[in-house]
Amino acid sequence: MRKAVLVVGALALLAQPATASPEGTWEIEMRDSRYSVELCGDGSALCGTLIWLGNGADNAENLPYLNTLMIDHARQVKPNQWKGDLHIYGQTAGGTITQVSADQITLKGCVAFVICKTYQMYRYQD
Numbered sequence: 001m002r003k004a005v006l007v008v009g010a011l012a013l014l015a016q017p018a019t020a021s022p023e024g025t026w027e028i029e030m031r032d033s034r035y036s037v038e039l040c041g042d043g044s045a046l047c048g049t050l051i052w053l054g055n056g057a058d059n060a061e062n063l064p065y066l067n068t069l070m071i072d073h074a075r076q077v078k079p080n081q082w083k084g085d086l087h088i089y090g091q092t093a094g095g096t097i098t099q100v101s102a103d104q105i106t107l108k109g110c111v112a113f114v115i116c117k118t119y120q121m122y123r124y125q126d
Contacts, residue, residue, distance in 0.1 A: 020102030022046060022080075026121040032057035034124055035070055037105075046074045046082040046097055065089055071097060071107075093117075 026048070027034045032055040040047035048071030053062055065087075074084025074097055086095035086109040093109030100106055103123040110116040 020099070022097075022099045022105060025051070025124040025126075026105060027124040029120040029122070030057075031055055035121065037071065041073055044076045046071050046076070046084070062089060071095070 021039075023038050024036075025034055026037055032053065033050060034052035035048045036051045037046065037048040039045065047069060050065055050068055050070050053059075053066060068087065070087055071082075072085045072087060074082035074095065077083050080099040082097045084095060084097075086093050086097075086107060088109065091111070093111045095107060095109040098106045098108075105121040107119045107121060108116060109119075
């Protein structure tokens with residue numbers, strides 16, 4: 001009986017989805033910007049820098065934000081979720097960053113807790 005419990009427990013652990021690191025290059029759903037995401041601070045905060053603009057977003061209005069932080073030292077609040085400031089083209093919003101899978105992150109930013117916008121980011125492979 002004890003052997004069966006150990007085998008069932010081991011199988012349950014194997015069935016759990018592996019948590020992938022959020023670190024890497026991510027592309028926003030509109031495919032007009034890419035971000036380098038990394039763990040920062042003490043290694044539990046999340047930072048993301050705008051590293052590429054294209055497909056019409058590479059214009060005079062947006063270029064000043066290239067190589068600036070979009071995710072600014074967001075603190076981890078639970079596994080696969082961080083909260084902190086999002087800087088999106090000159091606007092700052094309180095944000096929640098959730099890694100929903102190895103290849104998808106959801107960003108939700110709210111200004112004054114009333115105006116909210118959600119974006120999907122997908123892991124970018126060269």
